[in-house]
Amino acid sequence: MAHNGKHTSMGEILWRVLNKPICSDLTLEQASEYALEFLKLIGAPLSYIDKTEELQLCDYKVALPADLIDIRGVRCNGRAMRYATDLYHVSNDENNCDSYCGEYTYIVQNCVLTASKKDECIEISYKAIPLDENSYPMIPDNESYRMGIEYYVMYRFLEPLWMMGKIPDKVFQHIEQKSLWYKGQAGSSLMLGNMDQLESAMNGLNRLLINNHAYEVFYKNYGEKERIKRYY
Secondary structure (H helix, E strand, O other): OOOOOOOOEEOOOOOOOOOHHHHHHOOOEEEHHHHHHHHHHOHHHOOOEEEEEEOEEEOOOOOOOHHHHHHHHEOOOEEEEOOOOOOOOOOOOOOOOOOOOOOOOEEEOOEEEEOOOOOEEEEEEEEOOOEEEOOOOEEEEOHHHHOOOOOOOOHHHHHHHHHHOOOHHHHHHHHHHHHHHHHHHHHHHOOOOOOHHHHHHHHHHHOOOOOOOOOOOOOOOOOOOOOOOOOO
């Protein structure tokens, strides 16, 4: 089952784990840390939401949003900014930017974006983890995903106890098996798009004429079906 666009709060899953007798010593902070590990391990694109935000450059630099997972694109003055190739892009010398052809460029280091423009307003498109009103991550409304988090948190909590001989092999192996199964199932289900998404992807690949301008228009028409006029 692919993602249906709905989300549910991770807080509900964490409380479910904390109420299990075997996890009576597990703290909410530990459970949250392990759950975030699971989200990063899955890395499924359908588990994130798309966001855009306007940022003001100050002396070529600006801090990136705290909820950013992956940058999809950056634009300035309606023009796409490509990732810089200049070896001295981060230098304070204003001549050290690879925009000789009028292109805008940027680079990212330590959660700071450094651009080839000095004090412009830029717009960034990125993937983010949605949060609820209590700052808990919102996860896809997908049963495999929910069960995957539940068993992964238990697995991570019980692993050191099992290594010390405090948890029977049979119990730990059962939880480990469940964790691996649901993690794989969740990753597969959230990697697969629906038929509409696959159609857009196939249209972008099945072309006779190479689309050299997709980047300039932010891939707006990338998924359109190619139409070639025929003359008889």
